[in-house]
Each structure stands twice: as structure tokens, then as C-alpha cells.
Amino acid sequence: MSNYHIKHLEEYYQVYRKSVRNPEVFWEEIAEEHFLWRKKWNNVLSWDFSKPEVKWFEGAKLNITENCIDRHLYTRGDKTAIIFEPNDPKEKAEHISYKQLHEKVCKFSNVLKAQGVKKGDRVCIYLPMIPELAISVLACARIGAIHSVVFAGFSSTALATRINDCDCKMVITSDGSYRGAKTIDLKGIVDDALEECPGVETVLVAKRIKSDIKMKEGRDKWLQPLLDKADNVCVPEIMDAEDPLFILYTSGSTGKPKGMVHTTAGYMVYTAYTFKNVFQYKEEDVYWCTADIGWITGHSYIVYGPLANGATTVMFEGVPSYPDYGRFWDIVEKHKINQFYTAPTAIRALAKEGVGHVEAHDLSSLKVLGTVGEPINEEAWHWYDDNIGKKKSPIVDTWWQTETGGIMITPIPFATPTKPTYATLPFPGIQPALMDENGKEIKGNQVDGRLCIKFPWPSMARTIWGNHQRYRDTYFTAFENKYFTGDGALRDEVGYYRITGRVDDVIIVSGHNLGTAPIEDAINEHPAVAESAIVGFPHDVKGNALYGYVILKDTGESRNQDNLRKEINQIITEQIGPIAKLDKIQFTNGLPKTRSGKIMRRILRKIAHKDTSNLGDTSTLLNPEVVQDIMDNAL
Ligand code: PRX
Numbered sequence: 001m002s003n004y005h006i007k008h009l010e011e012y013y014q015v016y017r018k019s020v021r022n023p024e025v026f027w028e029e030i031a032e033e034h035f036l037w038r039k040k041w042n043n044v045l046s047w048d049f050s051k052p053e054v055k056w057f058e059g060a061k062l063n064i065t066e067n068c069i070d071r072h073l074y075t076r077g078d079k080t081a082i083i084f085e086p087n088d089p090k091e092k093a094e095h096i097s098y099k100q101l102h103e104k105v106c107k108f109s110n111v112l113k114a115q116g117v118k119k120g121d122r123v124c125i126y127l128p129m130i131p132e133l134a135i136s137v138l139a140c141a142r143i144g145a146i147h148s149v150v151f152a153g154f155s156s157t158a159l160a161t162r163i164n165d166c167d168c169k170m171v172i173t174s175d176g177s178y179r180g181a182k183t184i185d186l187k188g189i190v191d192d193a194l195e196e197c198p199g200v201e202t203v204l205v206a207k208r209i210k211s212d213i214k215m216k217e218g219r220d221k222w223l224q225p226l227l228d229k230a231d232n233v234c235v236p237e238i239m240d241a242e243d244p245l246f247i248l249y250t251s252g253s254t255g256k257p258k259g260m261v262h263t264t265a266g267y268m269v270y271t272a273y274t275f276k277n278v279f280q281y282k283e284e285d286v287y288w289c290t291a292d293i294g295w296i297t298g299h300s301y302i303v304y305g306p307l308a309n310g311a312t313t314v315m316f317e318g319v320p321s322y323p324d325y326g327r328f329w330d331i332v333e334k335h336k337i338n339q340f341y342t343a344p345t346a347i348r349a350l351a352k353e354g355v356g357h358v359e360a361h362d363l364s365s366l367k368v369l370g371t372v373g374e375p376i377n378e379e380a381w382h383w384y385d386d387n388i389g390k391k392k393s394p395i396v397d398t399w400w401q402t403e404t405g406g407i408m409i410t411p412i413p414f415a416t417p418t419k420p421t422y423a424t425l426p427f428p429g430i431q432p433a434l435m436d437e438n439g440k441e442i443k444g445n446q447v448d449g450r451l452c453i454k455f456p457w458p459s460m461a462r463t464i465w466g467n468h469q470r471y472r473d474t475y476f477t478a479f480e481n482k483y484f485t486g487d488g489a490l491r492d493e494v495g496y497y498r499i500t501g502r503v504d505d506v507i508i509v510s511g512h513n514l515g516t517a518p519i520e521d522a523i524n525e526h527p528a529v530a531e532s533a534i535v536g537f538p539h540d541v542k543g544n545a546l547y548g549y550v551i552l553k554d555t556g557e558s559r560n561q562d563n564l565r566k567e568i569n570q571i572i573t574e575q576i577g578p579i580a581k582l583d584k585i586q587f588t589n590g591l592p593k594t595r596s597g598k599i600m601r602r603i604l605r606k607i608a609h610k611d612t613s614n615l616g617d618t619s620t621l622l623n624p625e626v627v628q629d630i631m632d633n634a635l
Contacts (some may be wrong), residue, residue: 011415037285060241061208064268086321118542120145124170156192178189247465248296260465291373404461411424434447435452450503586633592630
């Protein structure tokens with residue numbers, strides 16, 4: 001019997017030891033006992049990080065939607081699979097049972113097929129958090145199409161880049177979306193994007209807003225009439241274990257976004273197993289993750305992980321502040337949420353509003369609380385523990401990444417004693433290593449270094465779409481034979497890990513990964529801008545905010561700096577989205593550079609952090625004089 005459900009610390013250590021000593025037997029047992037396979041694998045694992053090439057459950061055949069839906073039909077057909085909680089609390093929540101989900105996914109799958117989508121085709125999904133989002137994801141998976149969900153807060157330019165990078169032939173969107181008090185013209189954004197995307201043949205449009213929108217003849221089709229005509233049975237496509245399931249874009253330090261490719265069997269096994277243990281999900285529980293399905297957290301822990309366990313998972317369309325800051329707690333009370341998973345930035349924003357909204361609601365259903373996406377500071381951790389969990393619900397601070405597919409370092413509730421700001425212990429199967437700058441592993445406890453993983457796990461991304469070399473260069477060349485996460489971490493006296501943050505040029509703002517390069521490229525498009533550099537600085541709600549240093553072109557004319565700041569943020573909003581706007585913009589005459597012309601971000605970071613006591617040796621810079629000037633005018 002595999003240890004599918006870990007219940008106490010002893011058991012965790014036992015399971016962990018087994019997972020490391022004999023990973024293949026460990027994962028094979030879990031895969032064998034808990035999933036539906038059309039054919040079993042020939043080989044559990046083959047791997048070579050130098051290529052890199054990783055294959056799990058090679059030779060196996062399956063369809064992930066049979067595991068997430070069909071196999072529950074006999075035992076849980078009438079159980080609620082998805083609760084849809086609309087943006088407006090006055091609108092009724094929708095409960096979709098496993099039977100209904102099956103029918104909806106089958107119909108949607110048949111629509112996709114009728115529109116010419118075939119196994120291996122890429123389909124871009126650009127939808128708000130409405131049921132059609134989860135259903136279209138599952139429909140793609142059912143017919144073997146590769147979904148590429150783009151978060152509906154991204155701009156038309158960002159959307160076009162992602163559609164073209166993986167040659168999507170279809171886009172699924174809606175006539176608009178609700179976000180708090182705002183209504184957003186999603187279809188208009190898609191229309192703008194598609195001016196640059198000649199490969200898109202069809203746009204399916206779900207109806208959410210009652211508005212008149214332009215439909216392009218021959219390309220755009222309303223979804224509902226097609227669904228009405230579709231058959232409610234769709235035989236799932238039988239997939240190979242290593243067939244791609246989806247592409248999801250994430251920012252890098254340089255260059256365009258990376259389309260991380262996740263494959264089928266390993267991803268399913270790992271997300272299901274982590275979901276069960278990290279949230280201690282029990283059959284009658286109602287689980288809510290507040291993320292958007294446009295991010296990996298939503299893929300793995302709103303859709304695939306929960307549904308693979310036959311869970312009830314909540315999809316929330318709105319924002320934590322609408323109609324007021326009590327909305328999250330209102331939903332917890334209304335749906336009697338047992339597991340609640342959110343981001344530190346949301347906790348900080350809500351903590352700022354005081355406990356009035358919290359106390360107005362009955363939160364006694366809560367059993368487990370989770371956080372993800374960025375380091376959680378001690379104050380926010382205690383606020384969450386005291387006021388939301390009432391010190392009775394363990395907090396799982398889960399560390400992982402788009403690339404890892406599933407949770408990697410985390411407490412297991414009721415088993416692992418928690419410690420504020422610590423993600424604690426590696427999940428079974430995960431072998432972390434801390435590395436020094438010379439590429440040597442740092443053994444022992446009470447040490448810090450660069451966080452790597454030295455053995456494959458089932459849900460790791462297999463490549464970057466269309467650019468395997470970049471995958472290798474980004475993750476497998478910094479440290480030989482190891483996956484490099486890009487994060488720094490420390491290990492305390494008992495072996496608990498604390499993630500200290502990115503060690504590259506990725507900045508996490510409100511839990512969103514932002515690369516500096518695309519933002520700088522956007523700023524540089526302003527006709528008055530000669531050059532720019534972005535760094536992060538601490539922000540009490542967002543974790544980090546963006547600080548831009550901008551050199552203007554010498555045009556001889558004087559410009560209003562406040563207007564320029566607005567224009568720069570406007571360009572960023574158009575090119576990337578409002579999440580990437582700068583909080584501070586300092587105009588400067590120069591940027592500190594090395595003799596080879598590289599911007600010394602370390603110095604800029606220190607100035608933005610208002611920590612200029614130890615800037616290091618600046619005398620070797622190409623232009624040491626600019627440092628004082630930047631310091632004198634810092635914001
Ligand atoms: O820096 C780490 C941070 O978020 C990065 C991954 O971002 P993304 O791919 O967008 O995925 C976010 C959701 C899984 C990591 O490299 N991060 C994520 N979780 C934590 C974290 N930092 C500290 N503590 C965490 N629990």
C-alpha cells in the first residue's frame with residue numbers, strides 16, 4: 001500500500017525516506033493505486049539532466065479528464081465538483097456536479113472537434129474566472145489539444161505574443177468580464193491582439209456581459225448555440241504519458257516569456273498526490289483556492305489536483321475588495337470552506353483593513369490555511385494565524401513555481417509543526433540542495449545558498465515550447481546535474497527551508513512573476529526615453545513594487561515629468577498589463593555600468609531599498625560619478 005495520505009510527522013519522515021531511497025517504487029505505487037490507466041507504463045522514470053530529458057511513466061496511456069471526471073461518476077456523480085461564486089454577491093452561486101461537469105466538458109469537446117481542433121493543436125484560452133474557463137481547459141485535455149491559458153489581466157500585446165509563440169489556431173474568450181465594480185472589454189482586447197496573429201482561425205465567445213460586441217464574420221462564433229447543438233458524449237482521446245497537456249507562460253530575467261510545457265501522467269499524479277496531502281482533503285470538504293486559473297496555482301490546485309481527488313473546488317470570479325473587504329470571509333462562511341489557499345499579498349491587503357470584516361463572519365469551517373506565490377512576512381503570517389485560523393488551522397506556506405507544476409516545499413498540516421515564514425520540509429519525492437556560488441553543494445543545517453533540486457519529480461516542466469536550448473540554459477547549466485530554481489533559501493537547525501527570494505532579475509510583485517526585460521523594453525518604446533532599468537523595492541502590501549530608473553533623450557525641450565511618468569505607465573499597461581506598472585520613476589542622466597556595459601542592478605536595488613551604507617566598490621564602474629547623482633535624487 002502506498003502512503004497516499006500522510007497523517008503525522010513520523011509517517012512523513014518514513015514516506016520521505018522511501019521516496020528518496022527508491023523513487024521509482026514510491027511513485028509507481030502511488031500511480032498504480034490511485035489513477036485510471038488505459039495501459040500501464042513500461043518504465044517509471046528515465047532522466048538525464050544534462051540534455052535535459054525527463055520521462056515519467058513512459059509507455060502508459062491515459063486521459064486526464066477520465067481521471068478528473070469520468071471515474072467519479074459512479075461514486076460521486078451528484079457531488080458538487082465546482083462551485084462558481086460570481087463577482088456580484090447578489091448573483092446566485094452555481095453548483096456543478098460531477099455528472100453535469102461531465103456533460104459540459106463532453107459538449108465543449110465536441111464543439112472543439114467540430115471547429116477542427118485536433119490532438120496536439122494549441123488553443124489559447126483568455127477567459128475570466130467563469131465556469132467556461134475550467135470547462136474549456138478540461139475539454140482541450142479530453143480531445144488531446146494543448147491548452148495555453150493566458151491570464152485575462154494581460155494586455156493585447158502580451159496576449160498576441162503568447163498566441164504567436166505557440167501558434168494557437170483558436171482563441172476562447174468572452175464578450176467581457178466583471179472585476180469588482182469594473183467591466184472589462186475582453187473581446188476588444190482579443191480583437192486588437194488578433195491583428196497580429198494571422199494563425200488564429202476561430203474565436204469562440206462565451207457570453208458573460210450583456211453587451212453588443214463586434215463579431216468578425218467567419219472567425220468569431222458565439223459559444224452557446226454551438227454547445228446547444230453538440231452531443232453530450234465525447235470519447236476521450238487516449239494520450240501517451242508524456243504527451244503535452246498544456247503550455248503556460250512565465251517571465252524570465254531576459255527575453256520573451258517562456259512557454260513552460262507540462263505533460264500528462266506525471267503532472268496528474270503529482271498534483272493529485274500533493275493536493276490530497278498538503279490540504280488534508282477529506283471527502284465532504286469544500287476547498288477554495290483564490291488564485292486565477294490563468295496562473296499555475298489555478299491549473300494545479302483549482303482544476304487538476306482537486307478534481308483528480310473528486311473534490312469540491314470553488315472558482316471565484318471577483319476580487320477581495322468588492323463589494324467590500326469582507327468578501328473573502330463572506331464566501332468562506334457562505335460555502336463553509338474547509339481549506340483556504342491564497343497569496344500573502346491578499347493577506348496583507350486584508351490585514352490592513354482591520355479585523356472588523358473578519359469578525360462579522362463565521363469562519364469556524366476552516367481547517368487548513370495555505371499561502372503561495374511569494375515569501376510571507378512574519379506579521380502577515382501571525383495575522384492570518386490569529387484572525388483567520390484562530391490558531392487552530394495550520395498554515396501551509398507552499399513553495400513552488402510554474403516550472404515545478406506542483407507544490408515542492410511545504411508543511412503537511414497536522415504532521416509538520418509550522419514555523420512563521422518557513423516553507424519547512426520538502427514534499428515526498430523532492431530532493432532540494434543549497435549551492436554556493438562556486439557550484440558546490442552546501443551540506444548541513446543553518447546554511448543558506450541557491451536552491452536547486454537534484455532529482456526529477458513527476459510534474460516538472462519538460463521543456464520551453466519551441467526552445468529546448470533555452471530550457472537547458474535557464475535551468476540546468478548554472479549547477480551541473482541540478483535544476484536551478486532561481487531562488488535563494490536558507491536551511492535552519494532542524495532542516496526547515498525558508499525561501500529568501502529571487503536571486504535573478506525576476507521580481508515578484510503581488511505574487512506575480514515579472515521579468516525586468518519586457519518592462520524595460522516597453523518603457524524604451526516611449527519616444528522620449530533613451531534607456532531604463534527596473535528593480536524591485538519592498539512594499540507593505542505587494543511584497544515588492546517596481547522602481548524604474550529612466551534616462552531621457554536629450555531633445556532640448558523640457559517635459560513635464562509627471563506627465564511622462566503617466567505616459568510610461570500607460571505604455572507598460574498596453575504592452576504587458578496593469579500589474580507591471582511602476583510605483584516610482586526616477587529620471588536620471590546615467591545608469592551605473594560595468595566596463596563591459598552591463599547595468600549594475602545591485603547598486604540600483606540598494607538605492608531603491610534606501611540602503612546605501614554599503615554599495616561595494618564602485619570605482620571599477622565605467623561611470624562611477626552617476627551613483628552619487630542617482631542617490632541624491634532618489635525617490
Ligand atoms: O520566488 C518564488 C516565489 O514565486 C516564484 C514562482 O513564481 P510562479 O512561477 O509565478 O509561481 C507562483 C505560484 C506557484 C518562486 O520562484 N514563491 C512561490 N511560492 C513561494 C515563493 N516564495 C516564497 N515562499 C513561497 N511559498
